[in-house]
Amino acid sequence: MSHISRRDFLKFSAGLAAALGLAPALSPRVAEALEELAAGQIPVLWLQGQSCSGCSISFLNAEHPSPAEVLTGYISLLFHQTLSTATGRTAVDIVEKSIEKGGYYLVVEGAMPVGMPQACLMGHHPVTDQVARAAAKARAVVALGTCAASGGIPAAENNPTGAVGVPEFLRQKGIPKPVISLPGCPAHPDWLVGTLVHIIKFGLPPLDALGRPLAYYGRLIHDQCPRFADYERENFAEKFGDEGCLFKLGCLGPITMADCTRRYWNRGANTCINAGAPCIGCASPEFARSADLPFYRKGEKPGAKEA
């Protein structure tokens, strides 16, 4: 799979989103797998691969419903590395017994080191094996965050552990399981909670070709940008802290599908572009992927700017 460079990026036009394979499409396999669910607590098994726990921390930033309400009213969280009271052997037993029983939704946070399975172990065993077994017995898999959705930073250029995202991992392992991808570094808590609630109350959320819920990933950040008028008027920020469109500082809003510019982060406190920070494309499959697509244009070598 080839990746885009800043040079490619600058050639993009507004019509490019479709060329990137972002056209809406439902995955019928997901629909089949999501059996009729009565409203109530669904069992969730949460496993961490090569992660930073940032998506777990982000989940704890959920507002309405709060994390405590989610844990006691919506999901039955069988295991979570950071929240479970159970530790050691008991923790391994819980994971194994859950897999034996099956029927849960599997949330995976973090990438899968397929090129070096020893790079992520739990109870002496590679987490890749655990995730493969757990996915096979799950109703569906939620790939939470960009690492799980497409490899993220562990899979960035130089990728020393052969890290991949969960959908690619399951393809390689021949495990035909529906995957809902919730990229973002981290994933917004609303994206996770909203998806879980949608499953419980209404069944499958509509997904795009990459398995992302259209409700959150259906439009480009650029198209929903609070500084879009500055872009139209060619009023560009030239240095950090300036007013104006952040395109010339490197903003990757034009290639990133997500709704953060409308949803805002941390209970509406702020969002990157509103804070003057160029979008770094953290919800994009291209996030951090290539050294040729740096986050900031200021980092470009002199002479590269006309590219």
Place this chain on the structure above:
Amino acid sequence: MRTTVEIDPITRIEGHLAVRLEVDSGKVAQAFSSGEMFRGFEVILRGRSPMDAQQITQRICGVCPISHGLASLGAQEEAYGISLPPNGILARNLILGTNYIQSHLVHFYQLSALDFVDITAVLQYKGSDPVLNNLKSWVKSQLDSTAIFPAAPFLPRYEGRYIEDPEINIGAIRHYLEALEMRALAQEALAVYGGKAPHATALVPGGITERITAANVAKVASIVARLQAFIETAYLPDIMAVAEAFPDYAEIGKGCGNFLAYGVFPEIDGSRLLPGGRVEQGRMMDFDPDKISEDTASSKLSSPSGLHPYKGETVPDPDKPGAYSWLKAPRYDGKPQEVGPLARILVAYLNGDTEVKGLVDGALEALSLPLTALDSVLGRHAARALECKIVADRCAYWVGQLKAGEPACTDFELPASGRGAGLTEAPRGALGHWLEIEDYKIANYQCVVPTTWNCSPRDAQGQPGPVETALEGTPVADPKNPIEAARVVRSFDPCLACAVH
């Protein structure tokens, strides 16, 4: 009788950690700490734009991304030769300070408290608080159900002694729920100047991209006041209640006795709220960053041992014979060092900081404990809580110093080559990033991270890391339920994603 006890995985910490204990006559004789996850950030950073580093390295850890961002920016700003305007310094302190608060609250309530507090005590609740009554009826219905793991993720747990006083338990359970709200509120304040949390995008070389306005100053001030109130009325009293219920933990978990802090929270006048320094067996010592090196004898890395971070290498070797951890073993002048809130508080105390001295002496007096008792499980929890108060109080001061309409960022030119070291403190301890730039690209990047110090494996001299040393002598009453050892490990607030990176 000698038995091997494994805690694999240690949950309620960040990331993948396993501990093996050799238990002899009911006490830990030897301990081995294994970091079980590797991503290779230092390899991934090579060849990239140096400005990418403060965003990429934030992703080392979702709990303390700000510290990595600031360490990276410190290294870059040294290399670029730029300094910050006062608003930039203050706003960054608020971004970092609110993340300290969220991290410390999560560490005590969500990660550690369930080792001391009896969560099942909520079943005895007889009051009218709807939040507690909801939790009570949920736990009860779970225990009466056929659920495979009723009341997960809060049960099952290690069998052992928990707090018996129902009032203390129920108060702490209420605070567990409130702490979830408070830590989210702290993240909200962080996002005001950081853009979002975790992984703040508004951090850039020269300052922050967000502007200072009267409205955002008022918002942060309001949130900080609520956090201060929670720390005073819940966190500090709960720590004292745990200390009173578990006095034996003032003697359990004594570490290596060497403490290192780089110092953190720069003030406008160039001083730091919490100063840097080194304490060796109770005495203040000099600190020279050139004496830091990383040993790889027990690490699953083929990189040479004993290199200074500027020359450091990271080459994975997962099957290396004799290696039992992905962590390197950082050493100062060849010796292991404990880092973290306890190290910072001890350095400030021995530096004669009157506020720190007053708080520490007051807590020790209330518990009738000597200063040496700080080097323990309880000492680490107490130091973290006192630091949380100090940081929150100072946040209230910093927000009052911000000047609306004045710049929070300095512009700069990127040099073709250069190098810099960013030394700061994460909530978990001393954090350093070392950066070398050639031809506008990162030629080398090395991170020496708090949990790398604390959870490090044995070095070529056979010296155990601080957590391994702290575990030695820990009682293990029941090898099937080694809760005492888990309490020792958690007192360090390990972060394994950080440690290995």
